[in-house]
Amino acid sequence: MLALNWHRPLMLLAVAMAILTLAAIGGMTIDDRTLTGLPIWTKAVKFALSVVIYSVTWAWLIAQFTRWHRIAWWAGTVAAAGLGLELTVIVIQIVRGTTSHFNFTTPLNSALWETMGLSIIVVWLATLVASLVLLRNPTSDPARNAAIRYGAGLSLVGAALGLLMVLPTQSQRDTGSAVRGAHTVGLPDGGPGLPILGWSTSGGDLRIPHFIGMHAAQLLPFVVIALELSARRIAATRPVAVRTALVKTAAAVYTAVLIVLTWQALRGQSLMHPDRLTLSAAGLVAAAATGAVIIIVRRRPPVDPATIQPTRTAPGAIR
Structure with missing residues (x-):
């Protein structure tokens, strides 16, 4: 597919997140557990869909760049890795039946939350770099x-x-x-x-x-x-x-x-x-x-x- 070549790491992440969305929707129908008042798989659906939108948007944009394209490509790759790590932690905590955010109740929960927090910071910085490159590539x-x-x-x-x-x-x-x-x-x-x-x-x-x-x-x-x-x-x-x-x-x-x-x-x-x-x-x-x-x-x-x-x-x- 031509779209897969826009930015392969981001597009592969988008495909993985689309599959996760479908799996999480299935989880909502067969898993009756709730967390913070919602079906426990709801967070996976919301975050996976958001990552699909982010990944496709930036993959398409980076594919248009003619200046500093290599820098933007690496920024997109780092962002893809960070987002993949974030969703991995969310799914792990859903399977374990506990919250992924703000959770310092055990050493493992603390480590997972801090890992996810670090990945979010890395994604933000990578997006900042890609946005700066965007300024150098006007239409x-x-x-x-x-x-x-x-x-x-x-x-x-x-x-x-x-x-x-x-x-x-x-x-x-x-x-x-x-x-x-x-x-x-x-x-x-x-x-x-x-x-x-x-x-x-x-x-x-x-x-x-x-x-x-x-x-x-x-x-x-x-x-x-x-x-x-x-x-x-x-x-x-x-x-x-x-x-x-x-x-x-x-x-x-x-x-x-x-x-x-x-x-x-x-x-x-x-x-x-x-x-x-x-x-x-x-x-x-x-x-x-x-x-x-x-x-x-x-x-x-x-x-x-x-x-x-x-x-x-x-x-x-x-x-």
């Missing part, structure tokens, strides 16, 4: 450049937000708990949550901005695709300058939404039950986004003088 379309670059940057920010979850909570510090770190803010992990995702419906949940941020690398390019398709019917989106401005606006809005979601989670507030402050912040973001889009669409791109055709006057006409 001929500025709108696509903006989507890919801002998407990669926000993806790194989203991944880094995961560090907020490894900090021990106040109650964990007070009690000297062997579990250090949590997804939920204000409540213990394992309470009421959204189906499959598990995001808390009664407290703040740091997984939300972490997830939204990490997948900016996929979602922002969809904005470009939508704009390019709309240009066939909507004249206002045909100029490249307009599409580029709209993509940059989308990236700014994405950043603002990420800030609001992180702020909401850190305040111990559920995504499903925003208060007036959160709604006001979201309203300001929506209003600013709407205003920016209106201004961009209504503003006409400057006309290139070279494209203006001189007006010919008929012989004998009054000038």
Whole structure:
């Protein structure tokens, strides 16, 4: 397959994770164990799918690079190894019937969690290197450049937000708990949550901005695709300058939404039950986004003088 040659280690990882996803879905149907309020194989499904998306995205991007391609290839290979190690630990802990994250209850659990934490840091650094190489390989379309670059940057920010979850909570510090770190803010992990995702419906949940941020690398390019398709019917989106401005606006809005979601989670507030402050912040973001889009669409791109055709006057006409 041609796609397998984009970046073989990442694509082989994607294939392995697709198989793991199917196996984990099967595990959810035949294994009735639960962990933190969810079927025990749910975490494997979520993480494997996320790795499939990451691997295919970066394999395709690295295949396009003409500058510093070797550096990007090695960065992708290191990331593939780190992600493979992370999922291996998750599966081991699922089989053992215990949590993979924040678990210091035994020397083995501590070693596995610290190994996974180290692999996550390595993956982040490798992605940073690949993102820097990305800056050296622009496409001929500025709108696509903006989507890919801002998407990669926000993806790194989203991944880094995961560090907020490894900090021990106040109650964990007070009690000297062997579990250090949590997804939920204000409540213990394992309470009421959204189906499959598990995001808390009664407290703040740091997984939300972490997830939204990490997948900016996929979602922002969809904005470009939508704009390019709309240009066939909507004249206002045909100029490249307009599409580029709209993509940059989308990236700014994405950043603002990420800030609001992180702020909401850190305040111990559920995504499903925003208060007036959160709604006001979201309203300001929506209003600013709407205003920016209106201004961009209504503003006409400057006309290139070279494209203006001189007006010919008929012989004998009054000038």
